[in-house]
Amino acid sequence: MDFSSSELSAMIFKRVVRQDIGEFPLDHQMLSVFMALDGKAPLGAVARQTGLNMSSMREIIAKLMQNGLVEKEDQKIIMLDKDFFEYLVAHLSLAVGPIAQVLIEDEVENLGYELSRFPGHRVTELIDKLAQEIRRDEKKNVFLKMMAAKIREKNYLSA
Numbered sequence: 001m002d003f004s005s006s007e008l009s010a011m012i013f014k015r016v017v018r019q020d021i022g023e024f025p026l027d028h029q030m031l032s033v034f035m036a037l038d039g040k041a042p043l044g045a046v047a048r049q050t051g052l053n054m055s056s057m058r059e060i061i062a063k064l065m066q067n068g069l070v071e072k073e074d075q076k077i078i079m080l081d082k083d084f085f086e087y088l089v090a091h092l093s094l095a096v097g098p099i100a101q102v103l104i105e106d107e108v109e110n111l112g113y114e115l116s117r118f119p120g121h122r123v124t125e126l127i128d129k130l131a132q133e134i135r136r137d138e139k140k141n142v143f144l145k146m147m148a149a150k151i152r153e154k155n156y157l158s159a
Contacts, residue, residue, distance in 0.1 A: 009044030009054055009112055010119050012073040013037045013061060024067050033060045042119060043111045054112070064127055078120040082098055085115060091146045095139040103133055107140045120156030127151070 015037050029052065032158060036046045047057045064070040085104070092100035107129050108115055111122060118126070127147045134140040151157060 007060075007117065008058055009047065010042050010079075011043050011069045011115060012077070013064075014039030014066060014073050015067055017146070018069065021069065024069060028064065029056065029059050033057065034064060034069060037070055040123075042077065042113065044119075078156060080118045080120055081117075082155065083148060084123075084156075087150050088127075088130075088147065091143055092134075093133045095143050096138070098110060098128055098143055103130060111159050120154070123156045 015034060029050070032050045033046060033052070036049050041049075043057055043061065045056070047054055050057075052060070061070065065072075089100050090106065091121060096103065105115065107126060108118055110129075111118075111126060113119070113122070127144070131140050131144055134143055
């Protein structure tokens with residue numbers, strides 16, 4: 001598999017039901033990844049769940065695919081767009097000042113993604129983490145209200 005970490009982290013894989021699964025040698029890491037693949041969670045989430053980095057995940061998925069034990073799920077993942085991030089920066093800036101852009105970039109990276117490839121289904125987690133940086137409750141509440149409206153408008157959670 002020749003994918004960047006951000007592409008791989010957004011991909012979704014599912015287990016393939018096979019009668020001969022016992023014939024394949026699976027080490028502890030491979031087994032934990034195999035069991036965590038549910039056809040819904042992206043590999044970035046599976047990596048965090050299993051405590052593996054994306055480099056290890058790439059090798060394990062390649063071996064599992066080679067043995068026909070998993071396959072890529074053809075599910076469309078909606079990514080946050082430029083308009084959303086501009087809106088996010090503007091509203092977070094109102095609450096925390098000019099450091100907003102840096103906070104967003106850092107949190108996106110902490111969650112294992114890039115700004116250009118951040119999945120919509122993780123948007124509430126991102127917003128919650130950023131809201132923790134807002135000290136004044138009234139500003140935090142306004143920020144959360146505005147972001148909730150934008151998330152609904154963009155339909156990020158219905159995918």
